[in-house]
Amino acid sequence: xxxxxxxxxxxxxxxxxxxxxxxxxxxxxxxxxxxxxxxxxxxxxxxxxxxxxxxxxxxxxxxxxxxxxxxxxxxxxxxxxxxxxxxxxxxxxxxxxxxxxxxxxxxxxxxxxxxxxxxxxxxxxxxxxxxxxxxxxxxxxxxxxxxxxxxxxxxxxxxxxxxxxxxxxxxxxxxxxxxxxxxxxxxxxxxxxxxxxxxxxxxxxxxxxxxxxxxxxxxxxxxxxxxxxxxxxxxxxxxxxxxxxxxxxxxxxxxxxxxxxxxxxxxxxxxxxxxxxxxxxxxxxxxxxxxxxxxxxxxxxxxxxxxxx
Numbered sequence: 001x002x003x004x005x006x007x008x009x010x011x012x013x014x015x016x017x018x019x020x021x022x023x024x025x026x027x028x029x030x031x032x033x034x035x036x037x038x039x040x041x042x043x044x045x046x047x048x049x050x051x052x053x054x055x056x057x058x059x060x061x062x063x064x065x066x067x068x069x070x071x072x073x074x075x076x077x078x079x080x081x082x083x084x085x086x087x088x089x090x091x092x093x094x095x096x097x098x099x100x101x102x103x104x105x106x107x108x109x110x111x112x113x114x115x116x117x118x119x120x121x122x123x124x125x126x127x128x129x130x131x132x133x134x135x136x137x138x139x140x141x142x143x144x145x146x147x148x149x150x151x152x153x154x155x156x157x158x159x160x161x162x163x164x165x166x167x168x169x170x171x172x173x174x175x176x177x178x179x180x181x182x183x184x185x186x187x188x189x190x191x192x193x194x195x196x197x198x199x200x201x202x203x204x205x206x207x208x209x210x211x212x213x214x215x216x217x218x219x220x221x222x223x224x225x226x227x228x229x230x231x232x233x234x235x236x237x238x239x240x241x242x243x244x245x246x247x248x249x250x251x252x253x254x255x256x257x258x259x260x261x262x263x264x265x266x267x268x269x270x271x272x273x274x275x276x277x278x279x280x281x282x283x284x285x286x287x288x289x290x291x292x293x294x295x296x297x298x299x300x301x302x303x304x305x306x307x308x309x
Contacts, residue, residue, distance in 0.1 A: 003192075003196050006192045006193050007189070009185055009189040010185075010193065010212070013183070013185035014186060016178045016181060016182025017182040018054070018216055019178055020054075020176070020177070020182055021054055022175070024171075024176055024179060027169065027173075027175055028168075030171075031169065031172065054182070054214075054216065055074060055078050055248055056247065057180055057182070058070070058074050059075055059248050059249070059252050060183075060252050061180075063252040065191075068258045068260075068261075070187060070204065071249075072264050073201065073203075073205020073206040073264070074213060075245065076117075077205055077206035077209070077210030077211075078210040078214045078240075079114070079241045079245070079271045079274070080210075080271050080274050081210050083241070083271075083275065084274050084277075084297065084299050084300035085214075085296075086217055086237060087237055087278065087293070087296060088294070088295075089218075089293070091292055093222065095289045095290065098234050098286050098288060099234075099286075102235055103283055103286065106238045107238055107275060109141070110241050110275050111279070113246060116137070117268055118265060118272070120134075120260075123260075124259060125257050125258065125259055128253060128257065130250075131253025133250075134245065134246050134247075134249055134250030135246065135254065138243075138246035141246060186209065190205075190209050203308075217236065221236060234282070241275075267307070277295070277299065278296075281295070
């Protein structure tokens with residue numbers, strides 16, 4: 001099969017992932033609202049998980065197909081790209097307000113679980129026991145989110161288009177089908193391109209697949225910045241990174257052990273460094289400003305050159 005066809009399939013797979021995530025979030029959020037679940041809880045759980053659905057689908061599919069370098073590369077690469085590229089671009093567009101709780105708890109927690117991933121991978125395998133540890137930590141994180149939701153005053157309900165439960169359910173199912181099917185197409189195409197070009201699964205996972213699966217976060221954050229709602233961007237990114245490691249890697253390891261190549265130690269240390277950089281840049285003024293954004297983009301450029309050459 002020609003390389004051009006594989007590139008077309010890769011783009012088609014990404015489009016299926018993005019639209020699938022959109023349909024899934026809208027459908028499941030609408031159903032949750034019908035049952036009276038608070039808007040804040042919906043945002044912290046369903047929407048956050050929905051924007052990370054492409055990473056989850058691609059990583060689990062890659063693990064089942066024996067392409068573990070795409071599984072780990074996609075997650076670590078997405079987490080690096082989320083902080084250095086997405087927040088970098090968004091901060092260059094407009095200054096980002098950072099919530100006090102995000103600086104005190106969520107960013108340090110993101111760094112801590114990145115360190116945990118590195119430690120669990122020292123034996124070069126994310127095993128079933130490691131998966132149980134990650135999923136248990138995810139359950140604790142969900143408990144923290146619900147505790148935070150109860151502490152915050154109830155926000156005014158934002159009006160939404162009214163659809164019947166059946167329409168919402170069909171939308172959620174169609175979205176889930178697109179996510180699963182799109183992940184299958186994406187992994188197969190990315191693997192074929194890597195083989196054809198002589199590139200490693202690690203490089204493809206860290207760059208092309210990571211960028212493709214991070215497109216929902218990129219679009220959400222940049223659009224929010226342009227509309228003057230930039231304060232939601234950092235919480236969305238940090239939450240997505242935490243979800244990627246704890247749930248996606250954890251669930252993948254529960255399904256099948258995931259080899260953790262030696263090269264990923266460097267990439268995981270870069271992800272840890274990106275989290276520390278975010279903390280340092282936002283700690284003093286609770287704001288991520290334009291110079292910090294340019295610094296993040298420069299750091300990603302340096303990292304990309306290091307894995308390319």
